[in-house]
Amino acid sequence: MSDNRLPEDGDRIAKLLARAGVASRREVERMIADARVALDGKVLDTPAVKLGSLRGVTVDGKPVEQAEETRLFAFHKPSGLITAERDPKGRPTIYAALRNALPRNAGRVMPVGRLDFNTEGLLLLTNDGELKRAMELPSSGVPRTYRARAFGDVTQAMLDELIEGVEIDGVRYGRIEADLERGSGKNRWIEMTLTEGKNREVRRVLEHLGLKVNRLLRISYGPFELADLPRGQAVEFRPADVERFARQLSKGGK
Numbered sequence: 001m002s003d004n005r006l007p008e009d010g011d012r013i014a015k016l017l018a019r020a021g022v023a024s025r026r027e028v029e030r031m032i033a034d035a036r037v038a039l040d041g042k043v044l045d046t047p048a049v050k051l052g053s054l055r056g057v058t059v060d061g062k063p064v065e066q067a068e069e070t071r072l073f074a075f076h077k078p079s080g081l082i083t084a085e086r087d088p089k090g091r092p093t094i095y096a097a098l099r100n101a102l103p104r105n106a107g108r109v110m111p112v113g114r115l116d117f118n119t120e121g122l123l124l125l126t127n128d129g130e131l132k133r134a135m136e137l138p139s140s141g142v143p144r145t146y147r148a149r150a151f152g153d154v155t156q157a158m159l160d161e162l163i164e165g166v167e168i169d170g171v172r173y174g175r176i177e178a179d180l181e182r183g184s185g186k187n188r189w190i191e192m193t194l195t196e197g198k199n200r201e202v203r204r205v206l207e208h209l210g211l212k213v214n215r216l217l218r219i220s221y222g223p224f225e226l227a228d229l230p231r232g233q234a235v236e237f238r239p240a241d242v243e244r245f246a247r248q249l250s251k252g253g254k
Contacts, residue, residue: 013039018133021109021127036060040056072128072242075101076231113221120231125234145218146216147191150188151186156179156180168204224245
């Protein structure tokens with residue numbers, strides 16, 4: 001066994017591999033269960049192993065490189081793309097678009113959360129599985145803001161009630177801040193900020209209010225904004241901004 005094992009001071013191997021961008025921590029744990037991860041040639045059967053570094057660790061027989069500096073990109077996802085590496089139905093995924101949008105030295109990146117097939121806007125991508133996990137956890141309370149164009153009758157008073165959360169078909173959705181943008185008619189824009197990010201949350205909540213969503217756009221995730229990034233393009237955030245946000249997350253800040 002390698003001498004990089006540090007039972008007291010090291011990190012669990014799943015955390016280290018996630019930090020190195022191999023996969024999310026949960027995915028790494030599945031890889032270990034599938035006997036795909038080894039240390040000094042010995043296949044691991046538990047994610048509880050603690051290490052001081054990734055020296056001697058292989059995944060599918062290939063050595064794992066040490067973690068690079070954390071990088072975070074914004075991608076303006078168009079509608080009509082799946083946030084996955086492949087789709088059983090054969091629908092186009094974000095990765096074909098990312099090949100042209102990301103810089104050549106971006107390396108392997110993972111999406112932070114997902115956007116539905118017909119949802120567009122800000123999709124964050126990172127090489128750091130630990131940052132991805134921290135941003136996705138509901139307990140982290142990282143706000144996501146959306147603009148939804150919805151058809152139907154709605155008032156600000158109806159939207160104000162969402163601040164207490166709402167239960168729909170047995171699923172509890174937490175606090176939502178929603179503001180009806182100025183205008184008239186039955187096609188109105190609504191801005192919504194939430195922290196849980198449950199599957200199809202914005203659509204389900206607005207449909208519960210009797211509205212039909214005909215366009216949905218995510219405009220921010222935490223302090224990171226879509227701004228005027230063109231559709232289908234990507235941009236990298238400044239490392240100092242990413243590091244500052246990661247420190248806030250680790251301290252429980254919002």
